[in-house]
Amino acid sequence: MMMKSFFLFILVIINAIHADPTPIVLWHGMGDTCCWSFSLGGFKQFLEDEIPGVYVLSLEIGNNTIEDMENGYFMNPNKQVELACDIIANDSKLQGGFNAIGFSQGCQFLRALVQRCGHMLPRVKNLISLGGQHQGVYGLPNCAAVQHLTCDYVRKLLNYAAYNSIVQHGLVQATYWHDPLDESLYRKKSDFLAEINNERAINKTYIENLNKLEHFVMVKFEDDSVVQPRDTEWFAFYEPGQAKKILDLRDSPIYTKDRLGLKRMDKAGKLVFLSSPGNHLQFTDDWFRDNIIKPYLL
Numbered sequence: 068m069m070m071k072s073f074f075l076f077i078l079v080i081i082n083a084i085h086a087d088p089t090p091i092v093l094w095h096g097m098g099d100t101c102c103w104s105f106s107l108g109g110f111k112q113f114l115e116d117e118i119p120g121v122y123v124l125s126l127e128i129g130n131n132t133i134e135d136m137e138n139g140y141f142m143n144p145n146k147q148v149e150l151a152c153d154i155i156a157n158d159s160k161l162q163g164g165f166n167a168i169g170f171s172q173g174c175q176f177l178r179a180l181v182q183r184c185g186h187m188l189p190r191v192k193n194l195i196s197l198g199g200q201h202q203g204v205y206g207l208p209n210c211a212a213v214q215h216l217t218c219d220y221v222r223k224l225l226n227y228a229a230y231n232s233i234v235q236h237g238l239v240q241a242t243y244w245h246d247p248l249d250e251s252l253y254r255k256k257s258d259f260l261a262e263i264n265n266e267r268a269i270n271k272t273y274i275e276n277l278n279k280l281e282h283f284v285m286v287k288f289e290d291d292s293v294v295q296p297r298d299t300e301w302f303a304f305y306e307p308g309q310a311k312k313i314l315d316l317r318d319s320p321i322y323t324k325d326r327l328g329l330k331r332m333d334k335a336g337k338l339v340f341l342s343s344p345g346n347h348l349q350f351t352d353d354w355f356r357d358n359i360i361k362p363y364l365l
Contacts, residue, residue, distance in 0.1 A: 174199020
């Protein structure tokens with residue numbers, strides 16, 4: 068009997084050694100694409116080089132990379148999340164579970180995917196948020212790394228008509244615009260963010276699905292000049308009624324009232340707050356290896 072148990076133990080160890088690494092799903096940010104080599108295509112290759120044998124799915128929302136980039140501006144996030152849920156559900160290589168990495172606005176989209184579809188998808192183990200805007204933004208200074216007429220158009224619409232129903236439906240960045248000077252209007256009109264943050268009503272499924280994560284890792288970029296305020300990358304935001312003083316996540320209603328179960332996750336050690344020197348999404352390969360790959364992806 069002891070000999071049989073010993074051989075079973077050895078078999079488990081051998082299987083663990085030869086097991087394929089956990090797959091990874093990526094979601095890019097505004098003005099970026101899933102697959103070009105100078106975009107997330109290059110990062111996908113980096114992960115494949117660092118983790119031999121890993122399967123990496125970089126989400127493409129649309130029929131090609133051009134549509135994917137355009138949809139990052141003009142396809143409502145609610146529709147994008149729905150499409151992403153279908154893509155993942157139908158990918159046979161993800162059925163054993165996966166880790167998820169979001170870039171900028173892709174972070175809150177992936178979190179919405181976990182909350183809305185987590186009970187219908189393979190298990191999401193770790194959610195890595197790189198520069199995400201989890202409490203929204205109040206300002207769009209330089210439109211990430213993109214400098215063209217589309218950015219000027221986005222800025223003008225957000226500054227003057229962010230909560231117009233047409234703008235909310237047709238401009239992605241308006242759906243996570245968060246005006247701290249008028250919280251009631253934000254909660255009423257925000258087409259995406261207020262809903263996934265349980266600020267209109269409490270959706271218990273969102274809480275249950277988010278709490279199934281092993282870790283929710285949030286990375287803030289210390290010199291971020293793109294995201295305003297940069298503290299939203301740690302789920303913090305302006306104190307209501309003004310736009311200067313920041314209210315830490317643990318002091319905000321979304322935490323104290325446990326609207327998303329973040330307090331429970333925090334007490335369980337599932338919330339991880341990391342920072343990286345540099346501007347928006349600027350990190351070194353070594354920093355990513357030491358802080359993300361080794362503790363959460365291997």
